[in-house]
Amino acid sequence: MEKIIEIKNLIVSYKNLKKNTETIRPAVNNISFHINQGEIYSLAGESGCGKSTIAKSIMKLIRPSQGEIIFRGKNIQDIKRGYANKVQMVFQNPYSSLNPKMKIMDLLEEPLIINTKNSKEKNKTLIKEIIEDVGLEEGCLKLYPHQFSGGQRQRIAIARALILEPEFLIADEPVSALDASIQAQIINLLKDLKNKRNLTILFISHDLNVIRYIADRVGIMYYGEKIEEGETHTIYKYPSEEYTKILLKSSPTIKNK
Ligand SMILES: Nc1ncnc2c1ncn2[C@@H]1O[C@H](COP(=O)(O)OP(=O)(O)OP(=O)(O)O)[C@@H](O)[C@H]1O
Ligand SMILES: [Mg+2]
Numbered sequence: 001m002e003k004i005i006e007i008k009n010l011i012v013s014y015k016n017l018k019k020n021t022e023t024i025r026p027a028v029n030n031i032s033f034h035i036n037q038g039e040i041y042s043l044a045g046e047s048g049c050g051k052s053t054i055a056k057s058i059m060k061l062i063r064p065s066q067g068e069i070i071f072r073g074k075n076i077q078d079i080k081r082g083y084a085n086k087v088q089m090v091f092q093n094p095y096s097s098l099n100p101k102m103k104i105m106d107l108l109e110e111p112l113i114i115n116t117k118n119s120k121e122k123n124k125t126l127i128k129e130i131i132e133d134v135g136l137e138e139g140c141l142k143l144y145p146h147q148f149s150g151g152q153r154q155r156i157a158i159a160r161a162l163i164l165e166p167e168f169l170i171a172d173e174p175v176s177a178l179d180a181s182i183q184a185q186i187i188n189l190l191k192d193l194k195n196k197r198n199l200t201i202l203f204i205s206h207d208l209n210v211i212r213y214i215a216d217r218v219g220i221m222y223y224g225e226k227i228e229e230g231e232t233h234t235i236y237k238y239p240s241e242e243y244t245k246i247l248l249k250s251s252p253t254i255k256n257k
Contacts, residue, residue, distance in 0.1 A: 010067035029224035045221030089170040105141040151182035
């Protein structure tokens with residue numbers, strides 16, 4: 001199977017702002033994993049264990065202290081152009097990631113204007129297509145983010161991430177702010193979109209029961225380190241680490257509609 005992305009011995013330390021020194025313990029401490037083409041890989045672990053730090057490193061929003069991130073055989077630091085057209089992210093909080101002053105139409109058109117040379121007409125076609133793909137009506141393009149429910153807003157955030165037709169999508173806790181029935185809808189939507197748009201997905205969550213419904217493989221993180229990894233159904237049935245067992249017990253179950 002072809003690896004789309006490979007994380008090699010990643011270490012990320014944040015600066016201690018008060019003392020202007022690196023923090024003693026890195027937020028991400030020597031993590032390695034890869035994701036195969038077409039796979040949904042999950043990172044799980046409690047708040048603060050470093051999941052979003054890995055996501056932001058892949059998005060080039062943070063520069064790692066050590067280690068490498070290889071995308072399709074190339075170190076991401078050496079990919080200067082077109083990275084945004086290949087790798088996109090749905091951020092943890094759809095309330096802050098969607099500019100409240102922009103209509104949905106403009107929110108979806110902005111990445112196209114910045115990253116492509118498409119005509120206005122082509123952009124309109126792509127926007128109509130993606131809005132339908134995420135299960136929303138064309139009429140919503142005239143509205144603002146606050147006019148939508150949490151679940152709909154997350155659909156818009158997904159649309160914005162997919163508008164550039166990336167091949168790799170990071171979804172950072174995309175359902176943790178939603179109720180159980182809406183969680184199931186968004187998870188099913190991501191699964192459908194994965195097939196329809198040939199995506200490979202890094203799905204980040206603290207909830208192993210959510211992960212069970214979506215991920216092919218899962219890496220369990222604890223305090224900046226990866227402590228266990230395997231096929232999701234195996235980890236779910238036969239967790240080997242004590243911490244994974246605790247994480248499993250603490251996840252509320254969701255109904256898979
Ligand atoms: N910009 C920053 N400056 C300093 N420390 C940070 C910064 N961002 C995150 N951290 C710290 O790094 C560690 C990992 O944070 P991170 O956001 O990656 O965790 P997470 O697993 O995504 O948590 P959550 O489930 O709450 O989203 C935490 O201890 C956090 O406090
Ligand atoms: Mg996070």
